Amino acid sequence: MSTRDDERNRFGARAARYARVGANLGGVAARMASGRVLGRDDTTNAAALAQALGGLKGPIMKVAQLLATIPEAVPPEYAAELQKLQSEAPPMGAAFVRRRMQSELGAGWRARFGDFDLNPAAAASLGQVHKATTTDGLPVACKLQYPDMQSAVEADLRQLSFVFALHRRMDPAIDTTEIAKEIGERVREELDYEREAKHARLYAHALAGVPEVRVPDVHESLSTRRLLTLTWLEGRKILDFKDDPVEIRNRLAIAMFKAWWHPFNSAAMIHGDPHLGNYTVFSEGGEPAGINLLDYGCIRIFHPRFVGGVVDLYHGLRENDRERTVHAYETWGFKRLNRELIDILNIWARFIYGPLLEDRVRTIADGVKPGEYGRRQAFEVHKALKEKGPVTVPREFVFMDRAAIGLGAVYLHLRAELNYHRLFEEEIAQFDLDRLAQRQSEALAAAGLPAMA
Template structure:
């Protein structure tokens, strides 16, 4: 049977994307290979700038992948991570004529009658879609997230080229086996295209955080949502970084809300928001003062088996009490292979860095006197050098977004210069922890959200 017009169009779009990504990234790869062939040294920074420029010009999913890689510790050499972190998350928005046609395709030709108002200019434009402010018929303020066209074809094409990025990493040194990182990023990125699933994630978070007044989760408007259009309450708020100079009391309040929003769902339900990006939350005010955070985006949500959460608690308790057997059990639970004493000691360098504030029963900043620009650099260098000598080590796929969330949250606490007893916050989150309780809570929450 010959392919339909829509199938041909999807194939054509994907083929064009393959060609574009392959040409841009492949050009940088050829440049690096040529330098290695002639023994040229010191070209990493220039190559990193070239790669960032190539990916930044593409926009779309491959740029989002690059941003993800830049925040996963040691997935890329530091010169590359630094350049990729500079990529803008803003993509050229769709024009109004295009938006009108897309909205008509999602909600029908009378779509504008379903709103009291719908702003022509997007409030935000990112790598996979853009957000428009609107007003419901009853006057409620809305946020309408509309996916760009051909994103499924673009994602599949870009994921097909993801190995090119990792092959670049492998050319420098093989200390980290990135194969599982690629699998995990691909799975999460495909999920982000499904706005029906994201709507269920919103319901999931409304359930998990319903008793915490410091974290606000919007409501889904299902009659105004489809697989490629997600309509939520508009939550008014200000950017986190505008509060860096607020009083210590305020900064501590916001940091505590961030801690709760990420670690309570994980420790009690085995679910984590995998993207603590500054654009994914804002600060709401009560009585004229900052009171808590609005969680805005639910595309990158990671649901873990309860055993993985048990590994996190085991590693924490093992480090806290010097229980080596419990530490080893945690790494085994997470899926680290070929464990030996040297590898465990190396992994513990990073673990003690990540867990450091949680192991220290006192009020402190996350950095605790270390300059923010140097925070984690010494530990990352020691880990990398050790793995370079003894590796490679395969990072289990479930570890990827867990580590990313921890590092991302740490960056928020650094920005706020919050002074908290992180030990007590964490121990309150894991109080009365058991795998059975996590499994039961998770099953109830997923059923309630329809997942």
């Protein structure tokens, strides 16, 4: 096929996607607008939006679930409905998988594996995973992207901007402009499996001294921009252990804490997709021992000064140092701050930092269900901002916030009882911004990623 034919096909696929997604969302937009005029309940409109998206597959489902897990990205009624959506797409059939593998590795692709299961082990919004072995028998996971995902992503992100614009018009307390940009950039990055391979190497470097967390090796010769082959890590689902003795649940929660906070404090990066399917539990000697970290598509790398802001806010809240608290918000990029806005932001900050501030063994949040974690505080912030806002949420803050909420939900599932304060103090002991910048630079270079500007 010529380049021109390929471009024409991509344009056609994108145009068809625009029409399909746009028609579904357009009808909901009309209902939302008329509902606002007539005073109808937003819950009905939220259900209509979820129903419209539920008939679509691919990136729009990932975007919808992202929206549901980012506090204040959409109203609470919409977040609740979007959380019900499932991101799984119908898997590619065996014949289709053969064609896709041939397009990535060439006509002799099959000879480069020992075994290759044409039935997927998992199917998600952007691709599916196949279990295979190398020619020397090593189990591997082959993550194969669905065809023409770039066109689908661009079409769906265009419609996402429409949803955000509608939200801003109806409820201007939160300016979601930067949230939309951040989601777009992260979803586009997830299409680049060569970048994801570098992310996996980056995490292997950052977690090399943390035995409680395992990172798969990248098989370069069996990977391309749309095919990623990683070592298969055996493990069980985290929720399989939610009724185990508290010692085991706490052990897994500590491993999760280290999997998240250690890369952040040592290389200024986070795993931004807290979906439970991205973690499994490995055992040693018949006992659950730690966490397998499986997916590296949604990784957020920060400038080291952002981590400095996190540490400053922690100390500012703990020591009631308002000047240091304000400095943290300014470091993150919050603008036009005044006393009232700072007090509002502190509602959320004290919720997120609450478990870290108290030097005692506790649950992450008593009496709260995983799906409700952070909802009440987000509502309080939103209500206050309606009177004192608006506020623009900085881009860097978006996935940090989302990942913290997701991590808290894991602790709720496990019903962990830990001294989170001492775990955090151990991570930030002897924190130094220059030292962090040097360690991050070394980690990025080892992974083949450019240094931060």
